[in-house]
Amino acid sequence: DTAVSQTPKYLVTQMGNDKSIKCEQNLGHDTMYWYKQDSKKFLKIMFSYNNKELIINETVPNRFSPKSPDKAHLNLHINSLELGDSAVYFCASSQALREKLFFGSGTQLSVL
């Protein structure tokens, strides 16, 4: 059983399109996150939700909108995709805000 699963694994799309990435965790964790990893492997947090409530919103364009329908899901919707959005996006979860994170396997987004 996959603890943190995200879909799709690969996403190739044209500039200007709108796309979503879905994430689900079956660990019973309260907190979920989205991280972006660039081509140099640098990981940067984008958002964090605790019990469906947004608690961290780093400097991310408002084209990115997270949605948490319940504690086990955190989806990421991206409007008007740009070339610079190409990266690997990781979903993660933790039992509490300050505990270790469990990551999904990533979604490689390529904007053409």
Next chain:
Amino acid sequence: GESVGLHLPTLSVQEGDNSIINCAYSNSASDYFIWYKQESGKGPQFIIDIRSNMDKRQGQRVTVLLNKTVKHLSLQIAATQPGDSAVYFCAEKDNAGNMLTFGGGTRLMVKP
């Protein structure tokens, strides 16, 4: 601003040798540190953590050392195996923050 870790260098070791991966951090308020391993095409995987009230913590074949005086963290891997080949990240949380801040990562290559 304050930062964690280093840009992505590469450490190449012979199979069976010990590996030491280093990480520098600058936030003196950080009180929790984690090492993650990321294999190609996968998400970061938790290896070991340490809190600031400890100097050393051991796991299976891995040891983390924390030197708060010089703000330095290291991961030691004993008897390195080909399966240890990956990118290793250190990460930190400060005593007030909700975010896990990642360093730039180190690529470990194990030669057979």
